[in-house]
Amino acid sequence: MPHFMLLMHEDHSRMARMSPEEMQKAVEKYMAWGRKPFMVEGRRLAGDPGKVIREGGRRVSDGPYSETKEVFGGYFTIEARDYDEAVRLSMDHPHLEYGGTIEVRQLFQM
Amino acid sequence: MPQFVLVLHRDPSILAKFSPEQMQTALEKYVAWTKKPFTVAATRLTPDVGKVMRNGGKNITDGPYSETKEVFGGLYVIEASDFNQAVERAKDHPHLEYGGTIEVRQVHQM
Numbered sequence: 705m706p707h708f709m710l711l712m713h714e715d716h717s718r719m720a721r722m723s724p725e726e727m728q729k730a731v732e733k734y735m736a737w738g739r740k741p742f743m744v745e746g747r748r749l750a751g752d753p754g755k756v757i758r759e760g761g762r763r764v765s766d767g768p769y770s771e772t773k774e775v776f777g778g779y780f781t782i783e784a785r786d787y788d789e790a791v792r793l794s795m796d797h798p799h800l801e802y803g804g805t806i807e808v809r810q811l812f813q814m
Numbered sequence: 815m816p817q818f819v820l821v822l823h824r825d826p827s828i829l830a831k832f833s834p835e836q837m838q839t840a841l842e843k844y845v846a847w848t849k850k851p852f853t854v855a856a857t858r859l860t861p862d863v864g865k866v867m868r869n870g871g872k873n874i875t876d877g878p879y880s881e882t883k884e885v886f887g888g889l890y891v892i893e894a895s896d897f898n899q900a901v902e903r904a905k906d907h908p909h910l911e912y913g914g915t916i917e918v919r920q921v922h923q924m
Contacts, residue, residue, distance in 0.1 A: 754919040769917040807879040809864040
């Protein structure tokens with residue numbers, strides 16, 4: 705079965721406006737989605753912007769990587785037959801409910 | 815030990831100029847790097863642009879996600895004590911030799 709990676713892009717300013725209770729509820733929804741039977745693995749990234757290494761390693765700067773207002777917040781790897789099924793399975797992901805964007809990418813089978 | 819995600823961004827036009835032999839050499843270097851003792855997981859994405867889901871799932875388009883010329887090409891999870899060590903460990907990754915950019919992000923510890 706092919707594997708697909710769901711890349712969670714999110715706008716941090718939206719999260720910053722949430723109350724602790726709303727945040728707790730969101731975390732629970734994400735974790736519940738992570739227990740779906742087609743799930744392979746998932747990781748959530750820390751809220752800091754990270755580091756970016758460019759030009760053969762000669763340039764190391766603070767993130768974020770891109771100039772868009774959305775940052776890469778985490779990912780899930782799922783099993784699906786094709787892109788259509790991967791998108792269909794992702795339609796009820798809470799990330800969409802919270803205004804985030806999901807990039808769906810197929811994994812290279814090695 | 816904290817975990818860090820190395821997000822590999824690349825310019826697809828560089829890869830397109832490679833001969834089959836150059837491609838094979840590059841592939842072997844990337845695979846060799848995955849055998850480092852601090853590597854937890856490694857994934858490579860297929861070269862297609864994928865799908866992007868926005869606006870609560872109402873808007874589904876073909877990728878790429880961002881308008882930059884670089885695309886998300888793969889992801890490694892490594893162990894490191896902090897950002898400095900994560901960056902040091904990432905510096906001899908062949909992706910940098912081939913002109914790619916590495917975004918280093920810490921994994922949220924749950």
